[in-house]
Amino acid sequence: MSDKANNACDTCSHFNADGLKKLGVNTDSFDFVVALAGNPNTGKSTVFNALTGLRQHTGNWPGKTVVRAEGAFEYNSQKYKLVDLPGTYSLLSTSQDEEVARNFILFGKPDVTVIVVDASRLERNLNLVLQILEITDKAVLCLNLMDEAKRNNIEIDERTLARDLGIPVVPTSARFNEGIPDLIQTISEVASGKIICKPHRIKNVPVNIQKAVDTLSEEIENQYPNLSNSRWIAFRLLEGDNKIIKALKAGEFV
Amino acid sequence: MADSSIDKIIDLSKDLRWQIGDDFHDNLAEGIYADASEIATSSVRIDNQNNQFRLDRKIDKIVTSKTWGFPIMFLILGVILWLTIEGANYPSAMLADLLLGNLHPFLKGLAASIGMPWWLDGFLIDGVYLAVAWVIAVMLPPMAIFFPMFTLLEDFGYLPRVAFNMDELFRKSGAHGKQALTMSMGFGCNAAGVVATRIIDSPRERLIAIITNNFSLCNGRWPTQILIATIFIGAVVPASFSGIASLSAVIGIAVLGIFFMFLVSWSLSKTVLKGEVSTFNLELPPYRPPRFWKTIYTSLIDRTLIVLWRAILFAAPAGAVIWLISNIYIGNESIAAWTINSLDGFGFLLGLNGVILLAYIVAIPANEIVIPTILMLTVLVTGISGGEGAGVMFELDSINATSDILKAGGWTLLTAINLMLFSLLHNPCSTTIYTIYKETKSLKWTVVASILPVIMGFVVTFLVAQVWRIFVN
Numbered sequence: 001m002s003d004k005a006n007n008a009c010d011t012c013s014h015f016n017a018d019g020l021k022k023l024g025v026n027t028d029s030f031d032f033v034v035a036l037a038g039n040p041n042t043g044k045s046t047v048f049n050a051l052t053g054l055r056q057h058t059g060n061w062p063g064k065t066v067v068r069a070e071g072a073f074e075y076n077s078q079k080y081k082l083v084d085l086p087g088t089y090s091l092l093s094t095s096q097d098e099e100v101a102r103n104f105i106l107f108g109k110p111d112v113t114v115i116v117v118d119a120s121r122l123e124r125n126l127n128l129v130l131q132i133l134e135i136t137d138k139a140v141l142c143l144n145l146m147d148e149a150k151r152n153n154i155e156i157d158e159r160t161l162a163r164d165l166g167i168p169v170v171p172t173s174a175r176f177n178e179g180i181p182d183l184i185q186t187i188s189e190v191a192s193g194k195i196i197c198k199p200h201r202i203k204n205v206p207v208n209i210q211k212a213v214d215t216l217s218e219e220i221e222n223q224y225p226n227l228s229n230s231r232w233i234a235f236r237l238l239e240g241d242n243k244i245i246k247a248l249k250a251g252e253f254v
Numbered sequence: 255m256a257d258s259s260i261d262k263i264i265d266l267s268k269d270l271r272w273q274i275g276d277d278f279h280d281n282l283a284e285g286i287y288a289d290a291s292e293i294a295t296s297s298v299r300i301d302n303q304n305n306q307f308r309l310d311r312k313i314d315k316i317v318t319s320k321t322w323g324f325p326i327m328f329l330i331l332g333v334i335l336w337l338t339i340e341g342a343n344y345p346s347a348m349l350a351d352l353l354l355g356n357l358h359p360f361l362k363g364l365a366a367s368i369g370m371p372w373w374l375d376g377f378l379i380d381g382v383y384l385a386v387a388w389v390i391a392v393m394l395p396p397m398a399i400f401f402p403m404f405t406l407l408e409d410f411g412y413l414p415r416v417a418f419n420m421d422e423l424f425r426k427s428g429a430h431g432k433q434a435l436t437m438s439m440g441f442g443c444n445a446a447g448v449v450a451t452r453i454i455d456s457p458r459e460r461l462i463a464i465i466t467n468n469f470s471l472c473n474g475r476w477p478t479q480i481l482i483a484t485i486f487i488g489a490v491v492p493a494s495f496s497g498i499a500s501l502s503a504v505i506g507i508a509v510l511g512i513f514f515m516f517l518v519s520w521s522l523s524k525t526v527l528k529g530e531v532s533t534f535n536l537e538l539p540p541y542r543p544p545r546f547w548k549t550i551y552t553s554l555i556d557r558t559l560i561v562l563w564r565a566i567l568f569a570a571p572a573g574a575v576i577w578l579i580s581n582i583y584i585g586n587e588s589i590a591a592w593t594i595n596s597l598d599g600f601g602f603l604l605g606l607n608g609v610i611l612l613a614y615i616v617a618i619p620a621n622e623i624v625i626p627t628i629l630m631l632t633v634l635v636t637g638i639s640g641g642e643g644a645g646v647m648f649e650l651d652s653i654n655a656t657s658d659i660l661k662a663g664g665w666t667l668l669t670a671i672n673l674m675l676f677s678l679l680h681n682p683c684s685t686t687i688y689t690i691y692k693e694t695k696s697l698k699w700t701v702v703a704s705i706l707p708v709i710m711g712f713v714v715t716f717l718v719a720q721v722w723r724i725f726v727n
Contacts, residue, residue, distance in 0.1 A: 161293070175545065
């Protein structure tokens with residue numbers, strides 16, 4: 001069954017298979033930067049390998065990737081540099097591996113952030129997804145490990161999920177290369193602006209906090225009109241995050 | 255952007271923070287969870303009737319149980335080692351035959367026919383080439399078996415279960431439970447284990463994990479353990495038990511390493527690295543049947559060849575050094591002979607000898623070349639035949655021949671046991687030392703991590719030698 005779906009996808013007019021070149025570690029010049037983020041052990045490195053044609057070792061334990069790995073692919077004559085980030089449960093804490101991920105999403109300004117989640121553990125994974133969506137406007141949800149979800153009789157309504165999150169959702173089983181063509185196509189459409197995301201912003205915030213955040217982010221936007229993630233910076237400032245204060249002073253957000 | 259406007263933002267945030275109170279972090283986290291739950295509820299449908307990781311839980315109940323957890327761990331370690339020892343023998347012999355038995359004489363002949371001067375020929379072929387060839391013959395087969403098996407286990411999802419089983423022990427010794435994962439990585443390569451400690455959040459616990467990683471027997475030391483155990487430990491029991499006896503000895507050394515790892519972790523956390531044990535969440539990921547061939551392929555390319563390449567890079571200059579110190583004479587003694595003689599007294603105290611100590615100095619770049627260096631130096635000092643002359647590393651065609659040489663060099667069961675102990679307890683290789691420095695950015699801790707195990711090695715071998723000499727002789 002899956003084989004057929006694969007072939008149909010590979011040959012579908014929507015996906016231009018001839019336009020795809022896996023460039024391995026050759027990241028010399030590129031048109032777009034794509035970050036791969038997600039919880040530990042959701043298969044980010046497997047997705048990374050599938051996209052770049054690299055064979056970075058992937059292990060079945062949380063924390064396998066501790067440094068960020070880079071690779072590239074070319075699709076429809078545009079080059080994409082791909083950065084595989086260490087897995088993290090949240091962007092709110094400060095351990096070294098989580099900081100690598102957080103800093104890159106914040107300061108690396110990727111053109112597209114692909115958030116890889118474990119389809120069988122969606123609710124828990126959404127914690128990170130919602131935090132990332134506070135930071136960036138251009139994201140794709142890669143609903144990975146679909147084969148395991150199916151085996152465990154978990155069904156996910158991708159359309160509802162995409163609507164609720166405000167970003168495209170692509171189901172994949174990266175281990176078997178399923179859904180990767182669709183993922184590449186979606187990444188390219190988000191990068192080029194063909195798909196415009198309207199990311200979900202955290203709603204269940206107590207009124208007094210909401211007020212404080214609004215006041216602060218308004219002030220931030222006044223000073224930095226080009227900033228898309230003023231609300232996140234407001235959250236962090238209210239938390240007293242010294243690194244954000246330092247970055248703000250150093251002008252890293254501008 | 256003027257600084258004043260940033261200060262204004264920061265001041266504003268301070269005021270607001272004061273107004274909203276301490277619960278901000280928790281409130282925000284709760285808000286995120288509430289959103290996540292709403293979104294998940296409307297798009298996920300779970301059929302609870304059929305399953306939900308039922309088999310996984312059944313397996314976990316057994317492999318992480320109080321009764322079976324540890325026996326299963328040792329059984330798996332035993333099986334992997336046994337397959338490595340048994341499986342590596344034949345390909346090792348074949349490679350040795352090819353690289354040392356055939357290619358070496360061929361190269362010598364070639365050098366002679368083009369009239370290469372003896373010193374260049376000796377330096378390049380008897381020094382550099384033989385060192386590299388020996389490392390390939392001895393290292394490649396066990397690595398090509400050990401790494402893929404370890405990787406399969408890792409892909410299956412067993413490592414987090416090891417961490418789960420050992421968590422209590424780590425907590426008691428004041429270390430982080432995730433150290434079990436970095437320790438397991440260390441069994442492959444200590445440098446890799448040191449890099450893996452980045453998964454540990456607390457700097458204190460991370461430092462403990464870095465300093466104690468060296469107590470995981472690495473891939474460069476397994477062959478030494480296996481060879482010496484086979485020759486000396488296997489020989490003291492009846493032939494039919496020799497395999498089991500040597501396997502048990504090797505596992506015993508590995509377990510002793512784990513014991514020292516806990517002991518040192520505990521001592522550090524009670525003295526210079528005092529602090530609370532931090533709590534952490536460890537996910538037990540679902541078991542995933544590994545994609546067999548893909549895993550074999552990646553582990554061969556990524557791990558085996560990379561580690562082998564590193565070994566070769568270090569073996570080549572080491573071979574050159576060995577040849578040089580054996581062929582450069584001061585008075586009528588070569589540098590090697592002179593050093594060995596002066597180290598012999600100290601070596602005797604430790605139940606070792608000057609040859610072994612010199613070999614460990616030469617082999618600082620790579621543990622893999624300890625045994626060939628020892629053999630070569632022994633031949634040099636005793637003057638027995640079997641090797642090929644001064645400063646030539648060689649592979650002996652049979653374990654018996656190796657055994658003859660070592661016994662002619664004055665080796666006893668004590669020498670063998672203490673060599674196995676010293677191989678466990680000595681400084682990390684230079685790559686690991688460099689990695690420790692890069693990870694800690696501290697000269698002090700790099701020195702501690704490098705010197706501490708050597709001192710422990712001296713103390714342990716000294717004590718064993720004294721006790722042995724009192725009770726056995």
